[in-house]
Amino acid sequence: MTTPTDIIVQPLMVAAFAEFGDVIELGDVPTVMINRGNCARFSDLATLSFVEDGRCGISLFQAKPYAMPHTLDLLERHPLGSQAFIPMHTQPFLVIVAPDDKGIPGQAVAFATNGRQAVNYHRNTWHGVLTPVGTEGLFAVVDRIGGQGNNLQEHNIASPFRIVDSDQLLA
């Protein structure tokens, strides 16, 4: 048995994440100020897509915490819908994505949120399962509800990777 190849966690940034999905975070300039100037609105920050008669819905995910380093042996994707994860707390969480390589995941990349970011995986993008670190995670999830067809494709990774938080971004 060989040692898993390490993947180092990096801070979640818009540019590096763009091919996989949307970083839902505050920008520099609000779309509009509302409520007599008391609230800054940043509008329409995620590309939502729900096909085959699916519709947009809001669900909650209550996820057990994972420990670091994290063994990555599974990736999944949803061919019929985008999926957004909105943390209902300020604890950073681990975000793992991979490009597609002829129907299976290519080289995975790992990011840590900064505690004020949500993410939206574009439809059919390979990603790791929801991975809060250290403490239980409560997330609102905006994804596809109802409709026809199989919306889950899983890929087991024969030689697991080890996700390492060298810079303590998730501590």
Added chain:
Amino acid sequence: MTTPTDIIVQPLMVAAFAEFGDVIELGDVPTVMINRGNCARFSDLATLSFVEDGRCGISLFQAKPYAMPHTLDLLERHPLGSQAFIPMHTQPFLVIVAPDDKGIPGQAVAFATNGRQAVNYHRNTWHGVLTPVGTEGLFAVVDRIGGQGNNLQEHNIASPFRIVDSDQLLA
């Protein structure tokens, strides 16, 4: 000038809120366990409705904190779309709603979330503006993007109410 009538904040509960919208919170039994048993999914917790060519979108609201007691002199509603507020922190926030009474708001009601709840206002339901208390609030908002028509109706309250947190639910 008369003293405003007081409205006492009550804990946000599904039954009392049902005529106004959805309390998005964990239930007793998950819809399904996913991710090898590590995550409980509670599916489809909000009635979303977007009309006149609008679509579902995710935005962020960054709102200044309000102090208690809170003077309520404005209610608003969105005739063309539901609006969900998902806190990205665990600080409880104030939720104010009112039934419709022949086109204007009836008697308002005030609730405090418990720090693990989001809310979805049903389409065309009178509600107060987003009111984090004590500390700035960061919320993901799922509401109507694009489309035709005027989606904002405001009502100024001639004799403002005073919202009082007698039980320190928002402290």
